[in-house]
Amino acid sequence: MLLAETHPALLYGVLLGKKMRVKDIASLYHCAEDHVCDVIHAFNKDGLDCLKPNYRGGRPATFSKEERSLIIELAQIPPQTIGFPFSHWSLAKLTQAAMDRGIVTSITAETVQVILNEAHITYQNTKTWKQSNDPEFETKKKTNRIAIQPSAPRWPGYLCG
Structure with missing residues (x-):
């Protein structure tokens, strides 16, 4: 053509x-x-x-470059280092943390996802396992696993016939 x-x-x-x-x-x-x-x-x-297309811009950006860079910076900080009990940011948790820290007054998780995608930053779902503050946690965890191990299946003792 x-x-x-x-x-x-x-x-x-x-x-x-x-x-x-x-x-x-x-x-x-x-x-x-x-x-x-x-x-x-x-x-x-x-x-x-x-x-060449004549783009006219459209709607002005809702969030400034400074706000976007602060959200990106927050996303790169491990949540545990700033007092959160989870190992990775989820979009919902990162969104809430950005609002709690006063970076933005209101933002959706979808907008945070767009900002992270533009910065080529990946995100992960939050792991449901939370770390314990108990110093004996590892030994307790190992002993509980031994106690929970399934034993051999028991024969009920019924004879069919």
């Missing part, structure tokens, strides 16, 4: 080269004559540069 077949400026130019009138081009492509003229004038003025 030729570029002229996909972009209006080139299409209009090709048709003008074939001595088609603006009115006929507009009716052929179901658009206003003013639009055809604007596209042709832009092509005459800028050449192929008029093919």
Whole structure:
């Protein structure tokens, strides 16, 4: 497929080269004559540069670069070092921590996910196992595992027959 077949400026130019009138081009492509003229004038003025999209920005960013960088910085701090009982951030916990620390007043987990994705930072689900402060925890855990080990299945003693 030729570029002229996909972009209006080139299409209009090709048709003008074939001595088609603006009115006929507009009716052929179901658009206003003013639009055809604007596209042709832009092509005459800028050449192929008029093919580049003209983005106008859209809605302004809700969070500043500073707020985004603080959220990214917080995401890179292990939660245990700042007093949380879990080993990894979840989106919900990171969102709540950002609001509790006053980085932002309100933010959704989806927005935090977008900010982390833009910074190429991965996140993990929070592990449900929490670490104990008990110094004898490891020995208790090992003894409990031994006590919980299933024993051999017992034969109920019934005879079928």
